[in-house]
Amino acid sequence: MIAPGTHLAFQTGAPVELEADYVVVGSGAGGAAAAATLVRAGRSVCVVERGPWRDPQHYPLSVYGAMRDLWSDWGTLFARGRSMIPILQASCVGGTTVINSAIVVRTPPAVLAEWAELGLGEVFSEAAVGAEQEALERELGVTRMHGRQLMEHSEALLRALRSRGLEGHALDRSARDCIGSGQCLQGCREGAKTSTNLCWVPEVITRGGTVLSCAPVGRVTIERGRAVGVSGRFVHPAPRRGERRRGARFSVRARRGVLLAASATGSAPLLERSGVRSAALGRGWRGQPGAAMIGVYPHEVRMERGTTQGAASLAYRSEGFKLESLSLPLELLAARVGGAGHRYARALEEAPRMAMWVAAVRAQAQGVVRAGRFGQPVVRYAPSRADTERLRAGLGRLARLHFDAGAEKVLPGIHGVAPELGPDELGALESAPLDNRCYTWVLSHLFGGCVMGKDPRRSVVAPDLHVRGVRGLHVVDAACLPTTLGVNPQHTIMAVARIIAARVVNEENVA
Amino acid sequence: MGWWRRICVRVMCAVLPAGKETPGVDPQCCDELCERIRREAPLLLRMTMHASVALFVVCPLVTVGRPCPALWLSAENLDRHAAGMARHPSYLLRQAMMMLKTVAGMSWGTDPGVRRSLGMEPYAADPRGWRRS
Numbered sequence: 001m002i003a004p005g006t007h008l009a010f011q012t013g014a015p016v017e018l019e020a021d022y023v024v025v026g027s028g029a030g031g032a033a034a035a036a037t038l039v040r041a042g043r044s045v046c047v048v049e050r051g052p053w054r055d056p057q058h059y060p061l062s063v064y065g066a067m068r069d070l071w072s073d074w075g076t077l078f079a080r081g082r083s084m085i086p087i088l089q090a091s092c093v094g095g096t097t098v099i100n101s102a103i104v105v106r107t108p109p110a111v112l113a114e115w116a117e118l119g120l121g122e123v124f125s126e127a128a129v130g131a132e133q134e135a136l137e138r139e140l141g142v143t144r145m146h147g148r149q150l151m152e153h154s155e156a157l158l159r160a161l162r163s164r165g166l167e168g169h170a171l172d173r174s175a176r177d178c179i180g181s182g183q184c185l186q187g188c189r190e191g192a193k194t195s196t197n198l199c200w201v202p203e204v205i206t207r208g209g210t211v212l213s214c215a216p217v218g219r220v221t222i223e224r225g226r227a228v229g230v231s232g233r234f235v236h237p238a239p240r241r242g243e244r245r246r247g248a249r250f251s252v253r254a255r256r257g258v259l260l261a262a263s264a265t266g267s268a269p270l271l272e273r274s275g276v277r278s279a280a281l282g283r284g285w286r287g288q289p290g291a292a293m294i295g296v297y298p299h300e301v302r303m304e305r306g307t308t309q310g311a312a313s314l315a316y317r318s319e320g321f322k323l324e325s326l327s328l329p330l331e332l333l334a335a336r337v338g339g340a341g342h343r344y345a346r347a348l349e350e351a352p353r354m355a356m357w358v359a360a361v362r363a364q365a366q367g368v369v370r371a372g373r374f375g376q377p378v379v380r381y382a383p384s385r386a387d388t389e390r391l392r393a394g395l396g397r398l399a400r401l402h403f404d405a406g407a408e409k410v411l412p413g414i415h416g417v418a419p420e421l422g423p424d425e426l427g428a429l430e431s432a433p434l435d436n437r438c439y440t441w442v443l444s445h446l447f448g449g450c451v452m453g454k455d456p457r458r459s460v461v462a463p464d465l466h467v468r469g470v471r472g473l474h475v476v477d478a479a480c481l482p483t484t485l486g487v488n489p490q491h492t493i494m495a496v497a498r499i500i501a502a503r504v505v506n507e508e509n510v511a
Numbered sequence: 512m513g514w515w516r517r518i519c520v521r522v523m524c525a526v527l528p529a530g531k532e533t534p535g536v537d538p539q540c541c542d543e544l545c546e547r548i549r550r551e552a553p554l555l556l557r558m559t560m561h562a563s564v565a566l567f568v569v570c571p572l573v574t575v576g577r578p579c580p581a582l583w584l585s586a587e588n589l590d591r592h593a594a595g596m597a598r599h600p601s602y603l604l605r606q607a608m609m610m611l612k613t614v615a616g617m618s619w620g621t622d623p624g625v626r627r628s629l630g631m632e633p634y635a636a637d638p639r640g641w642r643r644s
Contacts, residue, residue, distance in 0.1 A: 008644070055642065058638050058640040058641055060637035064617045064637075076553065300630075302630075330625075334620055340527070340594050340608055341528065341590040342590050345527055345528050348527075351629055437602045
């Protein structure tokens with residue numbers, strides 16, 4: 001018998017069997033938000049998380065440590081298409097909220113209007129989403145970055161945007177006490193970032209819920225058209241030589257329902273493994289891929305000081321991309337700077353004078369996510385030519401902004417373009433190749449795979465928020481979002497998860 | 512250090528050598544990193560790293576026109592080979608170089624000597640703990 005308010009990590013021996021009103025799979029932005037809503041409504045909840053629970057004192061400092069301890073599959077998950085694009089996600093209690101920059105941006109009204117056309121306007125109205133996001137901002141202590149949090153790396157971007165009369169703003173983040181240690185990607189060791197492992201997951205336990213960590217769910221149990229629980233097997237997060245990696249089996253019985261929040265790369269494969277059949281399952285997978293432009297300045301910028309992401313611009317949203325400052329740890333900067341050998345080593349000596357800004361594209365391309373043979377999901381996705389054109393335009397704008405801010409040269413990192421460009425050589429960017437293999441893309445904002453909508457051929461989740469054909473099964477993370485957002489998605493994911501969880505409770509009360 | 516590990520370390524040192532004032536990949540640090548990768552990393556990552564090292568070794572013919580293993584090249588040609596692989600028209604070769612730079616960068620970027628030379632704080636050891644209950 002397991003007492004209420006318990007956290008169970010890796011277990012060996014006899015199978016672990018639990019029961020709760022609701023089972024929530026995943027503890028990131030969507031899962032934790034939904035779980036907190038359910039426990040506040042007095043329901044018993046069991047959160048089942050694939051990764052281990054690490055507290056800030058356990059977070060690594062190095063990128064190697066972050067890959068090993070926090071990033072999903074050591075950062076080896078790629079979107080495969082014409083090019084291989086790395087997908088950055090975390091696998092731990094708190095999910096990707098542990099390693100992202102905790103950027104808070106409200107859902108653009110234009111996106112909600114697109115959702116309304118898909119039959120979701122009643123549930124996700126501007127008023128409903130806005131009210132939820134306002135409540136979230138108060139609860140998470142969202143503040144605008146300033147002073148020491150920004151530092152030269154982000155200030156330079158804001159200066160350059162102002163000089164051109166373009167919109168630019170310091171970012172709102174749920175990191176009230178951020179000291180600008182530049183360690184977001186490795187987890188904030190100061191505990192300043194309100195990742196869900198520090199707020200809602202502990203709240204679930206305090207209110208009598210149960211949390212299983214190191215517990216990847218193998219399948220959702222569906223009986224007579226109703227989701228009645230989940231099962232899987234514990235996995236040791238750091239087995240020593242001779243130690244067994246696989247632990248005890250576990251199963252959690254759900255009295256009322258199962259809420260999936262296993263991420264845009266995990267929820268659809270989990271439904272596939274569980275026998276859910278839908279032509280739309282795994283489809284409609286989208287992203288906001290981006291690439292960086294590095295500027296080298298005559299003075300020290302020290303992008304490792306200040307918050308990882310401090311400033312952004314939505315001035316080019318109508319052109320399909322946004323601009324942001326993003327600092328990289330030295331290890332990753334070494335991979336991003338172009339070239340190899342002595343010339344490359346000399347370029348890296350300029351690291352203290354480098355500032356890196358990124359263009360992230362609201363891509364039109366759609367891909368597919370499937371359950372892989374060896375447990376890892378398989379993502380097939382390639383940015384379209386139009387997406388690559390947008391990225392090229394974004395990188396061109398960033399290069400100009402770097403020079404406006406006083407950079408001596410920029411490092412485009414585009415195959416087919418010189419490794420360094422001066423202010424008079426920017427024409428090379430306009431004629432840069434449109435083959436997406438020529439760019440150093442990264443995917444961090446992911447959507448879809450189990451999208452919501454009224455058309456059964458194109459959506460897995462119906463407008464009543466149930467997975468079609470299965471009662472008591474809901475998707476509450478980025479996997480259910482039917483479009484890209486063009487802005488950072490965490491705030492939208494949290495709001496959507498809370499709205500769905502609240503409706504689930506309401507429906508149950510009505511029933 | 513086994514013969515293959517020695518090759519891996521030499522390849523990383525060729526990819527990221529010393530600059531004017533900054534040390535390059537330290538063979539000792541790199542060997543330790545390779546050992547940690549061998550013990551801890553998933554098979555896919557290990558295989559990709561070793562395949563990238565193998566590609567680097569066997570392809571000087573396509574970068575500098577020399578039909579010999581990369582590590583037999585003169586210092587000057589080895590440098591040209593590394594640079595040529597990073598900008599080669601073949602996406603496979605460029606991706607292999609990206610993998611090598613990622614591993615070399617992890618060794619180089621955590622090296623306290625390198626970090627000091629760039630005015631950055633050296634890293635403390637990674638804690639590697641997790642909540643057991």
